[in-house]
Amino acid sequence: MLNFNSHYFPAHHQDRTRVFDLSRSRDYELWRNAKLALLPVDVEALKVKIMNPYTLHENEIMAITQRCAAYGVVIYQLHEPPHNDKSWLPEFGRQLGLVSLDDNLRSDEDSVSSLQVQSQQGNQYIPYTNRPLSWHTDGYYNAPEKQIRTIVMHCASPAASGGVNSLLDHEQLYIALRDRNPAWIEALMHPQAMTIPANVEAGVEIREARTGPVFSVDKASGNLHMRYSARKRNIEWRDDVPTREAVEFISEKLADEAIALKYRLDAGQGIICNNILHNRSGFEDSDRQQRLMYRARYYEQLVGLNPAQNA
Numbered sequence: 001m002l003n004f005n006s007h008y009f010p011a012h013h014q015d016r017t018r019v020f021d022l023s024r025s026r027d028y029e030l031w032r033n034a035k036l037a038l039l040p041v042d043v044e045a046l047k048v049k050i051m052n053p054y055t056l057h058e059n060e061i062m063a064i065t066q067r068c069a070a071y072g073v074v075i076y077q078l079h080e081p082p083h084n085d086k087s088w089l090p091e092f093g094r095q096l097g098l099v100s101l102d103d104n105l106r107s108d109e110d111s112v113s114s115l116q117v118q119s120q121q122g123n124q125y126i127p128y129t130n131r132p133l134s135w136h137t138d139g140y141y142n143a144p145e146k147q148i149r150t151i152v153m154h155c156a157s158p159a160a161s162g163g164v165n166s167l168l169d170h171e172q173l174y175i176a177l178r179d180r181n182p183a184w185i186e187a188l189m190h191p192q193a194m195t196i197p198a199n200v201e202a203g204v205e206i207r208e209a210r211t212g213p214v215f216s217v218d219k220a221s222g223n224l225h226m227r228y229s230a231r232k233r234n235i236e237w238r239d240d241v242p243t244r245e246a247v248e249f250i251s252e253k254l255a256d257e258a259i260a261l262k263y264r265l266d267a268g269q270g271i272i273c274n275n276i277l278h279n280r281s282g283f284e285d286s287d288r289q290q291r292l293m294y295r296a297r298y299y300e301q302l303v304g305l306n307p308a309q310n311a
């Protein structure tokens, strides 16, 4: 039986906001200690079985919410996985309070992306290749009002080999940073902390440059959000000492293999996460087996993770 602490479900969203206020160490300490008590994460504790994705049972929703609140991620297993079909996915999300799908350059018409190796015109996007994907959160290049708060990624078919995801709850990284030097948190919350240069394809700007904080706290829910990419050449960091030190610290932390949870999704399994930090190892497809993931990205937080909504 999992022991979920009430600090993950504060009665008022102000309580949650206070956790991330650098002047309130008491609120932070309470939350931090409860959060650290959950480590190390046992991957088996993250798993939830779903009987029917079209009609979720109340207990299934609660099990998903609890794990996402505590660990930032849940691994679900569909009892009877639909064969190579993703039409169930938006309905599955809707029952979890997820309705606003992000449509990106490579998503399908229904805004759910089919991640698989494919030949691409113009810029090559690594998610659609078999190359490793370095640490990031999704949508760090999105406009401020279109930040990704929840990702659902469903495995229709794993690769013949490889394709392992590493996952790290960004709240745990926040704790490591703040414990070491609160000034680093201040630097990472600065509105000019991180700039993603414009996206240019064949000389045409298809997305303007984006500048914003790494960590931000959502006013409505009090939840912590993170924008991050380890891809050095694509990021311009604010030029000051605390930012440089903080970025260096993050790189060192993420290089530590032991810090992350590793999981290779099997067919019929999927991940729902609060857009926590993640990466993917390279993989190999074979003639008989090719990796296919369906990915939906939402602007909303999972139902139950927004105390303001429930008040």
Ligand SMILES: [Fe+2]
Pocket (backbone or CB within 6 Å): 136, 137, 138, 278
């Ligand atoms: Fe991603």
